[in-house]
Amino acid sequence: MKLVKMIWPYGLKLGLGGGVVAILLALIGMVESFHQRHIISEIASMGQTLLACTALLFSYLAARKTSRDHLYISLSNAIICGLFLGVALALLVKISTILNLRAVFINASPMLFKILTFGQGPEKGIPLLIVSGSFLGLLGGCLFLAPPLWRRIFSVSLGSVILIGILQDLLRPTFALWGPLAILNDWLYTANGLTRPGAVAIFILTALVAYIWANKKGAWQTTYQSLKPGQKKVVQAIFLFLSFFILLALPQILGLFLSEVLTIVGLYVLLGLGLNIVVGYAGLLDLGYVAFFAIGAYSVALLTSPEIGFMNLTFWQALPLAIACGVISGVLLGIPVLKMRGDYLAIATLGFGEIIRILVLSDFLRPWLGGAQGIGKIPKPFVGSMELSSPQEIYYLILGGCFLVGFISWRLRDSRLGRAWMAIREDEDVAQALGINLVSTKLLAFATGAAFSALSGAIFASKLGSVYPHSFNVMISINILCLIIVGGMGSIPGVIVGAFALVGLPELLREFAEYRLLVYGAALVAMMLYRPEGLWPEPIHRRELHTSNSSP
Amino acid sequence: MPQKWIERINLMDFLMWSIGGLILTIIIWGSIATLASARYTSHHWFDFIIFGLAQGSIYALIAMGYTMVYGILRMINFAHSEVFMSGPYTAYFVAAFFASSGLLDRSPIFCLVAIFLVSMAMSTLIAVLLERIAYRPLRSAPRLVPLITAIGASFFLQYTFRGLYGSGFQAYPVIKILEGQWLWGEFRILKFQAVVIIAAALLMAALYSFVQRTKIGKAIRAVSEDKEMAFMVGIDVDRMIVITFVVGGMAAGAAGVLYAIMFKQVHFFMGFIPGIKAFTAAVLGGIGNIPGAMLGGIFLGVVESVGPTLFLDGLGIVAPYQLKDAIAFILLVLVLIFRPTGLLGERLAVKKA
Numbered sequence: 095m096k097l098v099k100m101i102w103p104y105g106l107k108l109g110l111g112g113g114v115v116a117i118l119l120a121l122i123g124m125v126e127s128f129h130q131r132h133i134i135s136e137i138a139s140m141g142q143t144l145l146a147c148t149a150l151l152f153s154y155l156a157a158r159k160t161s162r163d164h165l166y167i168s169l170s171n172a173i174i175c176g177l178f179l180g181v182a183l184a185l186l187v188k189i190s191t192i193l194n195l196r197a198v199f200i201n202a203s204p205m206l207f208k209i210l211t212f213g214q215g216p217e218k219g220i221p222l223l224i225v226s227g228s229f230l231g232l233l234g235g236c237l238f239l240a241p242p243l244w245r246r247i248f249s250v251s252l253g254s255v256i257l258i259g260i261l262q263d264l265l266r267p268t269f270a271l272w273g274p275l276a277i278l279n280d281w282l283y284t285a286n287g288l289t290r291p292g293a294v295a296i297f298i299l300t301a302l303v304a305y306i307w308a309n310k311k312g313a314w315q316t317t318y319q320s321l322k323p324g325q326k327k328v329v330q331a332i333f334l335f336l337s338f339f340i341l342l343a344l345p346q347i348l349g350l351f352l353s354e355v356l357t358i359v360g361l362y363v364l365l366g367l368g369l370n371i372v373v374g375y376a377g378l379l380d381l382g383y384v385a386f387f388a389i390g391a392y393s394v395a396l397l398t399s400p401e402i403g404f405m406n407l408t409f410w411q412a413l414p415l416a417i418a419c420g421v422i423s424g425v426l427l428g429i430p431v432l433k434m435r436g437d438y439l440a441i442a443t444l445g446f447g448e449i450i451r452i453l454v455l456s457d458f459l460r461p462w463l464g465g466a467q468g469i470g471k472i473p474k475p476f477v478g479s480m481e482l483s484s485p486q487e488i489y490y491l492i493l494g495g496c497f498l499v500g501f502i503s504w505r506l507r508d509s510r511l512g513r514a515w516m517a518i519r520e521d522e523d524v525a526q527a528l529g530i531n532l533v534s535t536k537l538l539a540f541a542t543g544a545a546f547s548a549l550s551g552a553i554f555a556s557k558l559g560s561v562y563p564h565s566f567n568v569m570i571s572i573n574i575l576c577l578i579i580v581g582g583m584g585s586i587p588g589v590i591v592g593a594f595a596l597v598g599l600p601e602l603l604r605e606f607a608e609y610r611l612l613v614y615g616a617a618l619v620a621m622m623l624y625r626p627e628g629l630w631p632e633p634i635h636r637r638e639l640h641t642s643n644s645s646p
Numbered sequence: 647m648p649q650k651w652i653e654r655i656n657l658m659d660f661l662m663w664s665i666g667g668l669i670l671t672i673i674i675w676g677s678i679a680t681l682a683s684a685r686y687t688s689h690h691w692f693d694f695i696i697f698g699l700a701q702g703s704i705y706a707l708i709a710m711g712y713t714m715v716y717g718i719l720r721m722i723n724f725a726h727s728e729v730f731m732s733g734p735y736t737a738y739f740v741a742a743f744f745a746s747s748g749l750l751d752r753s754p755i756f757c758l759v760a761i762f763l764v765s766m767a768m769s770t771l772i773a774v775l776l777e778r779i780a781y782r783p784l785r786s787a788p789r790l791v792p793l794i795t796a797i798g799a800s801f802f803l804q805y806t807f808r809g810l811y812g813s814g815f816q817a818y819p820v821i822k823i824l825e826g827q828w829l830w831g832e833f834r835i836l837k838f839q840a841v842v843i844i845a846a847a848l849l850m851a852a853l854y855s856f857v858q859r860t861k862i863g864k865a866i867r868a869v870s871e872d873k874e875m876a877f878m879v880g881i882d883v884d885r886m887i888v889i890t891f892v893v894g895g896m897a898a899g900a901a902g903v904l905y906a907i908m909f910k911q912v913h914f915f916m917g918f919i920p921g922i923k924a925f926t927a928a929v930l931g932g933i934g935n936i937p938g939a940m941l942g943g944i945f946l947g948v949v950e951s952v953g954p955t956l957f958l959d960g961l962g963i964v965a966p967y968q969l970k971d972a973i974a975f976i977l978l979v980l981v982l983i984f985r986p987t988g989l990l991g992e993r994l995a996v997k998k999a
Contacts, residue, residue: 118806122806123809199811200811200812429662430665431982435789436793442979445975448922449975449976452969452971455968456968458963572801575794576798609805612801612802612806614802615798615799617798618799618801619795619799621798622791622794622798623783
């Protein structure tokens, strides 16, 4: 009896929670649309992996709630959790045989239930589902009981198999470009997913690497620490030079499609660095940030496109004007919201963003801004006599922009202005009392952010060759906000990591497109709940958040 | 003392007041021009006002949720628009079932009640889950954190419902007793608009008396005045917060069905714009102030309905109706700038709005 009391709460609670999550994943169609991509050919699809990972995670969490000393309690908790998750899915399958779920849930298709029952039909599938749930629960429990080193090695290897499986579309064409690697291609991949020996090989290889890394990491770090300052600088310089060189060579290595993805990521890095100044440094939550992106893009369009025909400047002549427009509008939109804080500022800027979009979209301004049809025929930028038209060439333009903007924000961070921004972020009243001019400091933040955003917009317009009001909706603002929060507010590498994770990855996963904002929303909530400092936080910010957590 | 007078004027204030003055001039000029052109007769205006009242009372019901949650937690529940959307979207399937089985024509009152109940239950469920999962752990976090969480939750819910129910517009079944119109001399009122106004008025009256008269309502007000003090006198603060979310969710769910009756369709993104407008309404009336939210909602609804034609038509702007959202947003920004305490409220002036 006592044993039951100790087992039930966590296993049951998390099992039910996990069951709800799994059912949601199934019913919103993620499982089915991810099923098209196989991770290991014919064995595990992405959809199944998604469900399996959910089960593994929840049972691990259930086991973690128990103490490590009672082996059986931890294990039985985890198994019960997995069991309930399986039962929840089994119930869903059972209900689907009685009722037509599809009348309400659009994604409850026969295909979904075929996936859930492993293609065996409900009679065999339901017990199978429950058994595999319990098995995954057991695995989750074992994972908890295993020593930390083994746990890390296991999760790293599993993660890399999944990642390499998911990124097959990225890796296959890249390997194919390089003679010797092309052989690897045939051995590693089938038409859809990894081959079985390939998956096993990756698993073992990454496990080895993780093992060696875990053992040797300390030694390497001490070697690096014991270097003289001069030598350290040399090592750093070599790393910097290497990464710079790789960045330059990247589009040639990766081919057309991936370069296109890189340019999109780059544009978001530019936008993210701009918003990082406004939100991350100065703490002014701006939800209408897309307005400046639109202003930059429309300025270039108006100044260069023969379609509207005000002026037919070249890209390089229009660029400074576009940035100037961004700065001016940043100041103009900044003035009215100077006195607002927090929530009100967010809503007011959201209002501004929408006002601008509605105005551009309206028939009233159509003769000047093109209305819903937008503006086309924007010329591409020229360098000398070379036209930058393909993504591989535009990439260099964006890379240059990123370097410039990254350098500026890096230098600004530790400047007097940057410190003033951070003071405002922490406490406006105190900052003012210390003699910081709130008006000019805030306006400078808005203006700098707007300038970066306008630069990004200008490149975006000339890259696409046309601008439409629909490209500038509030989702873009949310995307950018999301990427700087996931990366870590106020952190420059964080923005880059965030852009790759939240913009690059979805571009590579076409199935993902539909669920992008869903995952973004969940990521925002999860980040705020569990890791408010972001993936790659600024050291100061992390310290602040953690001290404020311990002593509220 | 002209010197002092000059010194006292802040450049920024001056700039802002002149922007405000400019907008006011445009409004007055436009209105006079429109009225002088006499293109619209009195029953046009009457139609506009009734439509405005109907959509305004929907905004007012949604605004209650914003204002009560703001009053109690000092945060904008950005995801309230999804609380509003979830109810009628779920109830759509009930309505569609009633319509296909013919029950909707035979006993429409019963069906309407059932639709309302389903919608309110769903919205309440979402509101409570939101509070429990997303907001409660963050109650002592810095101000931006719950706001960002709310934005995240909002998008998560939107796209979850998109995944569950599909991305298309779903046409709400026509309820026959609500079709047609009443004539009143030369003025006419569409039946469903009248029903929306009456239903919303009844709901608001019920809500207001719940908050003002009952013991729970009193406890909610106590918590929104001062959480710690309320806790000291033995009020269960967590429970009161949950009840606030329940009340807000119910109001939003009911508002959602009224919205569906009025615009005859539901969509996963339908909450976004009404949500922002209801927030505007809450700010207009002074956030945290319940009668203020009601008045603000109705005022906004009427301005949005009458405004584009009245203000802009006379200025010779083509298709002014496209700009109705812009008018609402401009109103929002103007109120936030010039009177952040709202038209009725004063209390937040002290609390750093």
